[in-house]
Amino acid sequence: MKKSIKVRKYSGELADFDENKLILSLKNARADHKLANEIVDKIEKELYNGMTTKEIYNKAFKLLKSNRRPSAARYKLKKAIMELGPSGFPFENFIGHIFRHDGYTTDVGIIMQGNCVTHEVDVLACKEEKCYIIECKYHNSQGKANDVKIPLYIHSRYNDIKRRLEQDKTNSYTNYQGWIFTNTRFTLDAIAYAKCAGLQLVSWDYPQDKSLKYRINKSKLFPITALTSLTKREKQVFLEQGVVLCKEIYEAPELLHKNGFSKARIKKIQDDINDLCENHVEDH
16 A cells, blocks of 8 residues: 655645645646556655645646646646736736636726726626626735635625616616636625625636536636747737637737747747647636
8 A cells, every 4th residue: 555645735725645636636627547657656755744735736737748748737727727827917907818718798998987987997898788897806826715705895895886886777778797707716705795796706616517627628718828938028919909718829920920939939829729620629
């Protein structure tokens, strides 16, 4: 029987290393059975008590990248969303794309008049009689949780905007709702308040069947930061140009030409995007 190794989670809590969980996450990233087991065997040889889950992730990602780049891109999806910085605008833009994919008309980064004052709104998404007023809370650190103060103040802003919209007889919307998207998580108090107040919360893995992770996998709208065939600097250049999706540079290769990529690199990048977006299964 193998000796139990304690690893340190992002929360600081110690837990038993679970090789089955690691194998599953690798297979969900479309590493085949043989490669997944080879990676786990290599990592187990370097395990020690107190090793962080971040270290384990980095080792697994490096091994995946050297063997199969598209699998590495899937494996790093959560981290890739955190790389949509340093400002929060690329994340807001990304959320706008998700709603447009679902048939909504969207505006990103706008000023809206409330009943009392004006407000900055990250995303406005409307379709048929529905109109969603969306706040995006982007963090570049996985351990950052959104506490109850977030839905409390956003609920007040939403109500002010809603009152103004309901007075406007020129629009056809009858169903308004406030939403909050985050790439990390919400505290239990934040979730409880939002449920009571009628706000819709979406975090990386909440709610389970409509989480950010679920929505990305379902829509196949992967961020360019997931690509291992682009350097960190190249990704930042695209983000600064307002390009946040792999799909955008796949469908408009002139973006790659304009930024000085060679024909060989363009083919490599497009092949990776095609593999990532077209032959996709659920990420971990």
